[in-house]
Amino acid sequence: MDPHVLLVDDEPGIIKGLSHSLQREGYIVSSAGDGVEGLRMAREISPDLILLDLMLPGLDGLSICRKLRESEKTDSIPIIMLTAKGDDVDKIVGLEMGADDYIAKPFNTRELLARMKAVLRRTGEHRPDEDRPIRYGEFRIDPDSRTVTISGQPTQELSAKEFDLLHLMARHPGRVFEREQLLDSVWGMEHYDTRTVDVCVGRVRKKIERDPTNPRYLVTRWGVGYSFVAERKDAP
Amino acid sequence: MDPHVLLVDDEPGIIKGLSHSLQREGYIVSSAGDGVEGLRMAREISPDLILLDLMLPGLDGLSICRKLRESEKTDSIPIIMLTAKGDDVDKIVGLEMGADDYIAKPFNTRELLARMKAVLRRTGEHRPDEDRPIRYGEFRIDPDSRTVTISGQPTQELSAKEFDLLHLMARHPGRVFEREQLLDSVWGMEHYDTRTVDVCVGRVRKKIERDPTNPRYLVTRWGVGYSFVAERKDAP
């Protein structure tokens, strides 16, 4: 569940409306307003799917597509191109460039959702099962009992929100979650203007981290958000 | 939870589509493409339910059904027959052979799901442990007499619903049951908008817990539901 989608478009209206719709459907959405930013984010967050506008300031969609296909890390991320009213040339070129599908603006949200679903299914896998136990090294999450154990030792019990937050993030180790995404996914809230996430993260840390001041699992990505790291970075 | 379903059908299209649908609904699906393979798998994995096509290469559905009923191990696994367009003869024979239900192709997935649910509920989700006594430390449940004893002392008699609730939860110690799940499994209701579960839990506690205010067995998972704990957490 919870596929991560990167939306790259320069129209704020599209970004806003689509983000909302996609989030409501269970997607985690990140967005970028221009090509350069889009490319950077695609590399940084490794989304499960990219919605890419063709016409972009800075770096156009086709170039981004090509660059993404060049790198092994982003090589297999499915891309759906958003083209301005159906000009066939671009469609064909886009598909040749490695896009998985295209859809012409103005598009129906339903149709887009259907295509996204199709693409995600086709490329498969990118769907860490919601109910499967998670394990990285000594770290374990059991969704059945909603408990977390480290080295076999159960941590202090997590509250509902705390567990949901940790579970969501642990399902995507290494991925950076912006506060707004977490707020939307875990709280179902729309706009971010509170410190809610920070406080919840703090509470989780206090319960699962050996040293909550120097988190090993739930780390801060300064200026961006938080992420769950599965691998140990350095020797203690 | 997560009932294991064995799907035996020779049409790849059916297998593929149905597997997907069933998995989405939370079932664990195994599949076999012919009768021999189906019979072998049924014996090997002891599924909670078998969806069995009537017309099969190798070994037809009725023969499989009969063979499964002959062995004690597979004797009580519920079977739903998938018959080609409703020919009554087969239906009758199928039911006589020991199938629990039948459904005619082409069938509506919704309807199939409903029947599966009904059969699973009727057979009590047919886990082998269903009728076996449960024991954790001094805690004991005897499904035959529907009684509970703690340290050899019989608790106050539980009513039907109370016992079912406790029994279900005790069969999966540690697992968190949401109210809606309990309401569905024990009461057979669909939508949750009552406090029925809470009250029933309270009643069970009053009968089995030494201190109903601080339950040792039937504990609350705040914001989620309830769970039965088998191990003692701390020394009193």
Next chain:
DNA sequence: GCTTGGCGTCACAATAATGTTACAGCATGC
């Protein structure tokens, strides 16, 4: 180093979830 904005943390109020009790409707057995 200094400034600036982001972040960690705390205590407490607000909220939502749960515990509890009483009661009326039903089914059941006599």
Next chain:
DNA sequence: GCATGCTGTAACATTATTGTGACGCCAAGC
């Protein structure tokens, strides 16, 4: 029919959780 016990609902009491704002510290950029 009548009595009895089981059940679901509603209302009220009780908590655990959770959001907020304030305050102080820390990272990044200059």
